[in-house]
Amino acid sequence: MTETPLLDLKGLTKAYPGVIANDDVSLSIQPGEVHALLGENGAGKSTLVKMIYGLVKPDAGSMQMFGVPFAPAEPRAARAAGVGMVFQHFSLFDALTVAENIALGMENAPKLRDLSQQIRHVSDTYGLPLSPDRVVGDLSAGERQRVEIIRCLLQEPKLLIMDEPTSVLTPQEVEILFKTLRKLSAEGTAILYISHKLEEIRALCDSATILRLGKVVGECTPAETSARDMAEMMVGKLLQTPTRAGKTPGDVVLELKGLSAQSPSAFGMPLRDINVEVRAGEIIGIGGVAGNGQDELLAALSGEMLTSPGMIVFKERDVSLLGPTPRRAMGILSAPEERLGHAAAPDMSLTENAMLTAAARERLEKGGLLDWGAAQRFAEKIIETFDVRTPGPGNAARSLSGGNLQKFVIGREVLQRPDLLVVNQPTWGVDASAAAAIRQALLDLAENGTALVVISQDLDELMEISDRFAALNEGRLSAPRPAQGLTVEEIGLMMGGAHGMEVAHV
């Protein structure tokens, strides 16, 4: 290419104590190009974009923008140079309005009234409907993302960085996002698109750079490369697809009868009249956009949140008024979404964390005294069975990487031989091979007669392991349907279609 690239990275290196996050990474992006950055968790994608966005300073290497050296000392400088970033997490303020949130991300923000005008204008132009006066805490995930995108677009960026943008969207919302991105690209804005959803990258991106363990391991043209080839470049080995033998489900284990409950948190979603039966050996997959009652459903099933009598029946016994400990003793186990702080106590060791949920079922507690030896053996068994990478069970939960802790948290419940296992986002933020291992463990569990409720945002995952699929939308559960043969459109409709997208015309 003879054109001067919009952004040219040469030999970027960044090391943290004990790990090289980026090792001699080079890539270049042309104006109007949609460039994918692929890699597993921990491959160094986030570090790389943080360097471009001025949040992290590289140890070595250089960046050039339009042929001019570019070394942003802070995000403000990067924004001034025309780099916009849509974050995966952590960049919106729940208690502030849309307009205030956007003003915070701008240099020289105009008066709020003028800004509201501009927000309306941009949202009309790009088909992203959004009211500037609403409080962000009340918005859906798709709408929150629109806030971030509009915040970037108002600064007329030359390069837009998107970090895992579609993980929280319904298929219809993804379609609209892609239309917006294609329109931007046609206007000459380059897009650096981070994702691990390969089919999306094949549909959207012009070129891709693949990172593994901080190094560039390959480049490709996504449209001409199969998803499987890209996945194997990312992981560096052949992927095992989880398998299971077909089996007829057994007796009804769990029955929800008109389950309704208020959410314990202010920005939560109440559960509304949920009716479903789960049988032994069956996996029911529950999809839906985050914040539609997933956390509340898990809390109601695990016993953290009590409901009115008669709503939750386990093996023909009403458990609605039992707390988590008696439910665990009966065989109802759960693994919530938030690893640090909910599923595991961050500053306690793995042995202690094993004790916390397994005391009753693994007989780690005798006459009120704790059997630490047995707890440690149990923790070691989890570490070994689930290939948890850690120096030993005495390490604090916080010291494990996300994927390893997730393997521990799921493994801890799986090894307690549950009769009913409820998991929320079992493979969130876990690399592809670990995710495959976790899914296989869930399938094996079903094989042995456990009933499973798997709540997830990852539709591919749900389609892969579920027998039946249902979607949560505004706290209501759609009627479950056999997962086999469901189309993306049908799933999208079950999830409630595109939130507020009816007025969008791109």
Add this chain to the structure above:
Amino acid sequence: MDLSAINPILFVAGFLVAATPLIFAAIGELVVEKSGTLNLGVEGMMITGAICGFATAVETGSPMLGFAAAAVGGAVLSLLFVFLTQVALANQVASGLALTLFGLGLSALLGQSYVGIKPPRLPDINFGPLADIPVVGPILFTHDIILYLGIALVAATWAVLKFTRAGLILRAVGESHDAAHALGYKVVRIRTLAIMFGGACAGLGGAYISLIRVPQWTEGMTAGVGWIALALVVFASWKPWRLLLGAYLFGGITQLQLNLQGAGVAIPVEYLAMSPYLITIIVLVILSRDKSAAPACLGRTFHASS
């Protein structure tokens, strides 16, 4: 008992004075908490301000210099809290309690040679004919400049938080320090400034007690006003005008119970003395049933991990 001994005009004028130290301490703490930091050291910063202001006023003969020194003293003491919580990432509750204990001890030490001295008086502002208006004049126009400054400070804080970019950034840091950091705002620097502002305000409040309300120095003379200020911020739902209202309520009942004591009401003095604390908190609890107003990051330690 003779209730007619209570002069309503003097009573109202008196409670404006009684409320002023509380207004200063509470509005400073409100700004600190809006930035996401919980500083329980208000009492310590107040008493330090009280002695710094008192000593400076006595030595220089200028009450205004005294107030300036009180603000500086409170702010300097708050730097200790900044160091503990923002640099050393210590627990905020424990650090705040330590600050209070330290401030009480430090002020006792500094104040040893000032017991029993009368400070120079800060003159009231001369409003000319305005002060001669019946009823309104003596109530509103016979005060010193610091009292008006307190009210102005509440108005200014409200306006800054609501209408300015600086206020928006401050609130944003208190709502989500991670998000603010990701956008490139200097969380620690903003919180440091907020804490120092809180310290300066608490110092002014303390000096108002030692230079104007009581005009003398005794150990521990702030007598828990700093703690009431902390409660006031919470029960006022972090809203400046509601905070002003709560402070006047507290000041009013304090003044009323003093007057009732003077009038010889047949209620034990202890009950009267505790009434301002009780009634203020009860009223504010009833007012503050909209619970969602607390800054989401209040009291949480921020560590920039990139």
